[in-house]
Amino acid sequence: MSVILIMIVGSFIVAAGFLAAFLWSVRSGQYEDKYTPSVRILLDDAPTNNGPSHQSSN
Amino acid sequence: MEKTSSTSQAVGVCYHCGDSVRGDRVDHDGKVFCCSGCKVVYDILNRNDLCQYYAIDKTPGNQPAPVETMRFDYLNDEGVQKKLLNFMDGRTASVTLSLPSIHCSSCIWLLEHLYRLDAGVTSSRVDFLKKTISVSYDMRVTSLRAVVMLLSSLGYEPDLRLDSMERREVSDVTRSLYYKIGIAGFCFGNSMLFSFPEYLGVDASEQLLREVFSYLNLLLGIPVATYCSLEYYRSAWGGLRKRVINIDLPIAIGIVLLFGRSAAEILTGSGAGFIDSLCGLLFFLLLGRVFQSKTYDRMNFERSYTSYFPIAVTTKRGGVETTVPLSALSRGQRIVVRSNEIVPADAMLLQGNAFIDYSFVTGEAAPVPKVLGEMIYAGGRQTGGAIELEVMKEVSQSYLTQLWNDFRGGRKGEGNLSELSNTVSKYFTAAVLTLAAAVGLYWLPTDVATALNAFTGILIVACPCALAISIPFTLGTALRIFGRNGFYVKNTGVIERMAKIGTVVFDKTGTLTYPQGSSVSFHGGNLSEREMHAVRSVARNSIHPLSAVIAAGLTSEALRVDGFVEETGRGVAGTAGGLSVRIGSAEFAGSVAGAERIPNESRVYCSVDGELRGFFAVRHGYRAETASVVERLRHRYRFGILSGDTAAERPYLESLFPAGTEMRFAQLPQDKRNAVGSMQAEGRRVLMVGDGLNDAGALLHSDVGIAVSEDVAQFSPSSDAILAGAAFGRLPDLLAFARTSIRVVIASFVFAFLYNTVGLYFAVQGELSPVMAAILMPASSITIVIIATAATRIAARRKGLL
Incomplete structure (x- = not known):
């Protein structure tokens, strides 16, 4: 049955990984603005050229 | 991209801001603009390949206000910078600015591409709901x-107010x-x-497993019982000290x-402890x-006069105008105040025609003319x-500031501390402690271990977790439902106080009436759009409140008016x-024909090219819902009216409100604050509904102060709740719903007690097993959460609030 101990340690480490990920996400401010990122992801970057003519992005 | 297809857009709409294009249209680059300001923004964006701005949302722009270059000179001031910047190290600096004109996804896109327009900007981030932008830039x-x-020239002028310099992170x-x-x-x-192994039962051969698991449990319990519970220890200790x-x-x-x-059981090997119950308990409590x-990002319930004042003011010295921060303003300085600007300090009029609108301070609607000196x-x-003034007192010494500081003295209890749960818990705690002691003493002579088990078991089971979460979940739900209906409450404690209100006191101007008395309609002849535009443009030049109402209907830039004459008490004329x-x-x-008299309606007649065309009917601006609100509240509440205005409208108000309404003009x-205070001295619980800074004292001192605001993101005095003007008619529903939610809390208290009783039945016998606790505690928490939220939502739906 001692195999269960290894399993437990494994599961504990996985869970701790998720906890760490959660703490990091709070720390990096992901829970402060819950709306803007949802819009931002739909916006394309500006065409990056500085050339003479403007490019069409699509 | 949008470039070519855009020409097919409806002619007459500005390509940049979407306003309809009038006479002075600007044609440029195959597109139509309503003014040169919009054209300039377009040019800037076009030059920098940022025209995708127009592809995300149609006509996303804001009309930029003309930027006078010296207006922001004070931002070079070291002291001002220090207060505004979040961070500065000589190379990079970051600042968070409030941009009220953020309104669409194009705004986000453009503002986050600021680095393309200013090479010094390293990054910019928009928070759409808070309408703020965080900019990092290279100071060199x-x-x-x-x-x-740059932001102003793009039409996103930052809202720089005195209080934005004092705001700090609360997150x-x-x-x-x-x-x-x-x-x-x-x-x-x-x-x-x-x-699990413990609950399912492990045989003796698995003793090692059992021990490892219980020690691991103990390990898990440590952060929960310490870090996670910190707030509860602190609050309990704070309470005890008081x-x-x-x-x-x-x-x-x-x-x-x-x-x-649990620690004792695990360390002595006598049992498995209740660590899982402990963790569950904290988890649910914290969830609550x-x-x-719930906070409303764009709203600020703590606004004071400082959020109304500009950061800087224009001073004049030897004919040269400079902008200085307000904090640097001192006695004897000469300041220039332009149209629509606030006089920031008590000052003496030196030059110009002053018509001062004190509505914000006194509630009086009509501007007051002032003479030199x-x-x-x-x-x-x-x-x-524009007028010129000499500063007589520093900002911190002014009448308004002093008034404000006086008001702040008598703030009512703050925070989310709940009266209701504290009352309940007082008796509850006493009862539980007595019971635990009695049961412990009962067992003591026969069996010390059982006595200890029973004593601790009772206290554990009776831990009012369910009680403590029923309030946050019920009132938190109510808070959200209120928010959906345009009523923004500072915290849940306010809902509790709302349920106990007995007297409703209204301010008149801005509360029962619209700020600008805005119900205006044109009757009689036909005015073409062009004629109407001319009429409104002329009206705009007058400071008479009725003219202001008519001019408020202007949809685009006013026309130039020649030969303007104003005859006091009669009217205005111009070309x-x-x-x-x-x-x-x-x-x-x-x-x-002469004028017809109709109560609460003023008629403003107008003629174009010598021919009478009809009249504007200006309703005295009482909200249409006022009568129905009074009608629905009169059975339960007493009323009061506190107005900064003259008693001119007393007869009308008397016809509106039931007899016995206390009216003070x-x-x-x-006076308003004292009036509220004297009602409270009679033991009445007062709800004050007001809007201006002149109500601030009364709002602070009343049991619940509600600020009515036409634009909830704009200024409102510090209050317990902000009510959108459009939602004024729902006030009776909101008050009734507050009472219902308190009833829901009480109902869930009853359920919580039932669970406790079951637990106590086992605990008094000293037989509270970990399994029992592990089932009972989360079960009670979850049922309370379900009951609280479901019942509140059902009640809201019945009242039509959801």
Whole structure:
């Protein structure tokens, strides 16, 4: 049955990984603005050229 | 991209801002613009390949206000920068600015591409709901002033107010709450897993497994009983020091005993402990806290006069105008106040025609003319042209500031401390402690172990977790439902107080009436769009309140007016767009029939090119819902009216409100506060509904102060709740719903007690097993959460609030 101990340690480490990920996400401010990122992801970057003519992005 | 297809857009709409294009249209690059400001923004964007701005949302722009270059000079001031910047190290600096004109996804896109327009900007981030932008820039390449100027020239002028210099981060509290929930949730899940063998029963051969698991459990319990519970210990201790038993005291006792007994059991090998129950308990308690702490990003309930004042003011010295920060303003300085600007300090009029609108301070609607040499108090808004003043008192010494500081003295209890739960917990704690002691003593002579078990078991089971979460979940739900209906409540404590209100006191101007008395309609003849535009343009030049109402209907830039005359008490005349316009009394406009008198309606007649065309009917601006609100509230509440205005409208108000309504007119801010105070002295619970700074004292001192605001993101005095003007008619529903939610809380209290009784049945016998606790505690928490939220939502739906 001692195999269960290894399993437990494994599961504990996985869970701790998720906890760490959660703490990091709070720390990096992901829970402060819950709306803007949802819009931002739909916006394309500006065409990056500085050339003479403007490019069409699509 | 949009470039070519855009020409097919409906002609007559500005390509940049979407306003309809009038006479002075600007054709440029195959597109139509309403003014040169919009064209300039387009040019800037076009030059920098940022025209995708127009592809995301149609006509996303804001009309930029003309930027006078020296207006932001004060931003170069070291002291001002220090206060505004979040961070500065000589190379990079970051600042968070409030941009009220953010309104669509194009705004986000453009503002986050600021680096393309100013090489010094390293990054910019928009928070759409808060309408703020955080900009980091290289101080060696650009400056705060340059960034602000850039934003303004794009039509996103930052809202720089005195209080934006004092605002600091508050999000640390919520962050630590999230950390605690994360940890408690993690420990809860894992400790349940580790407790399974115990609950299912392990045979003797698995003794090692059992020990390892229980020690792991103990390990998990440590952060929960310490870090996660910190708030409860603190609050309980704070209560004890004030000799108050609050709800957190029995919770803190419960947590300590749960952990203590579990540790003892695990370390002596006598049992498995209650670690999983402990973790679950904290997890649900903290969830309740998050649920309760709904905040409205764009709103600020703590606004003071400082959020109304500009950061800087224009001073004049030897004919040269410079902008200085308000804090640097001193006595004897000469300042220039332009139209629509606030007089920031008590000052003497030196030059110009002053028409000061004190509505914000006194509630009086009509602007007051001032003569040279007269004193003008801070807080007044100049409505005429530019004036020059000499500062007589520093900002911190002004009448308004002093008034404000007086008011702040008597703030009512703050925060989310719940009266209701504290009352309940006082008796509850006493009862539980007595019971535990009695049962412990009963067992003591026969069996010490059982006595100890029973004593701790009772305290653990009776830990009022369910009680403590029923309030946050019920009132937190109510808070959200209120928010959906345009009623924004500061915290859940306000809902509790709302339920106990007995007297409703209204301010008149801005509360029962619209701020600008805006219900206006044109009757009689037909005015073409062009003629109407001319009429409104002429009206705009007058400071008379009725003219202001008519001019408010202007949809685009006003026309130039020539030969403007104003005859006091009669009307105004002028030529605009080639049309000669006369607006005013019936005789003034050339009516022969004379004016008809209708209560609460003023008629402004108007003629164009000498021909009478009809009249504007200006309703005295009472909200249409006022009558129905009074009608629905009169059975339950007493009323009061406190108006800064004259008693001119007493007859009308008397017809509206039931007999016995206490009406006071010509009330100064202190009078209003004192009036509320005297009602409270009679033991009445007062709800004050007001809107201006003149109500601030009354709002602060009343049991619940509601600020009515036409634009909730704009200024409102500090209050307990903000009610959108459009939702005024729902006031009776909102009050009724507050009472219902308190009833829901009480109902869930009853359920919580039922669960406790079941638990106590086992605990008094000293037989509270970990399994029992592990089932009972989460079960009670979850049912309470379900009951509280479901019942509140059902009640809201019945009232039509959801």
